Amino acid sequence: VTTKDPLNVIERYRWLLYFENANLKIITDMVRDEDGVVNFSAGVDLVEKLVRDYQYNFEILISCGDVKNAQQKCDSRQLKGRFSITNYDDKVEQFLNFK
DSSP states (O other), X not given: OOSHHHHHHHHHTGGGGGOGGGOOEEEEESOEEETTEEXXXXXXXXXXXXXHHHOOOSEEEEEOSOHHHHHHHHHHTTOOXXXXXXXXXXXXXXXXXXX
């Protein structure tokens, strides 16, 4: 629902990040209404926090309408990690089904 929600879960179960075979996956929308304000870079914000603050090294998928814009936002923050960006529903489904 918000960017804070998955971060709270990761904080609570941080020990899972140390298992290479945990096969955790996170999917996020690019745009979210957070506390009554539309955050147009919510997906990138989440990726940035996970990668930089938690050294999260599992897969993350950003689902959005404008892949080019999302990629530019990631590039401008110099984000590196195991994340991808899509605007295709079938890619989201494959990701959720671990394919």
